[in-house]
Amino acid sequence: VIPYVCAVSDLKPRMLGPCVGYEREGEVVLVGYPLHDPKDKGAMAEAVSLALRLPGLRRITVIGPARPPQAPKSAAIEEDWYYSLPVPASPPGQKTRNLLRRAGRELTVERGGAWGEDHAALVQRYLNERSLAAGIRHIYKRLPRYLAExxxxxxxxxxxxxxxxxxxxxxxxxxxxxAFYMFSFRDPGIAPPGATDLLLAQLLEEASERGHTKMNLGLAVNEGIGFFKRKWGAVPFLPYVQATWEIASPGISTVLASLFRRRS
Incomplete structure (x- = not known):
């Protein structure tokens, strides 16, 4: 989702063969899901080769369907799955339907509207109560910018x-x-059971009205989040492998890039 990545990261998008990359000085994040086929591992590897030829590269992160063959043994690896639901979605189970009815009685849902101080406070509470990586905190704090842009x-x-x-x-x-399910936050002190289910139902309804045929619910992340997605009938559809490594000798990589660089 290019608008989201640009808004929260300050990285600049560019094509690297069949894949989209995001770069800033000395660093590139390659979304190694080729546009013609997100599971094409060979095309992903070709895009990684192009990325490694970028001048001055010191650090690369590749997100794709498999570990790139260029990744050294020392690369930091994270693995997960993307989950999706068809749109319109099948009715959830009876327990979830009961939660939806209860939440619907106690809550009023607003679609759209401006980001306000109470939205910011809810996200800040989430950040205060959890130990999160600096990168995740940076993303959450830029949510207002993403929504505005x-x-x-x-x-x-x-x-x-x-x-x-x-x-x-x-x-x-x-x-x-x-369609993409991007973020969800709740106040556990006042939110009735089913609050996040009610909002997901609204986003699915919006997707149906806009003519989308699928909603990408994102990664499982942990067992709790994975359970929430699976209870709606979501299934894993695309592997997620993130590989990050440092380039051992930036000076040498710059020279090699100047020798072998070609247009993507």
Missing amino acids: SSSSLLVSARLADGRLAALSVGEYASLAT
Whole structure:
């Protein structure tokens, strides 16, 4: 999702063969899912080769369907799966439907609207209560910028009868066929059970109204988040392998890049 990445990271997009890369001085993040086929490992490897020829490269992160063959043994590796739901989605199980009814009685959902102080406070509370990597914190703090810059994003808010914000979720609809479930936060002190389910249902409804045929729910991340997605019927559809490594000799890589560089 190019608008999201650009807004939260300050990285500049560029094509590297069949893949999209994001770069800034000395660093590149390659989304190694080729546009013609996200599971084409050979095309991913070709894009990695192009990325490694960028002048002055010191650090590379590749996200794709498999570990790139160029990754050294010392590379930091993370693995997960992307989950998806068809749109329109099949009705969830009885327990989830009960949660939706309860949450629907206690909450009012707002589609759209501006990011306010209570939204920022809810995200800040989440950050205060968890030990998160600096990069994740940076992304969450830039949510207002992303929402302001992406006309295809949608903020949905769940409020109690007294107006207090109980939960929020963000969807992204830039793609022609696939909608994206981007973020979700809830206040555990006041949000009734089913608050996040209610907001996901709203984002799925929005996707259906816009003509999307699938919603990418993102990664499992952990067992709790994975359970939430699976109870809606989401299934893993695309492997996620993230490989990060440092380039041993930036000076040499710059020379090699100047010798072998070609247009992507």
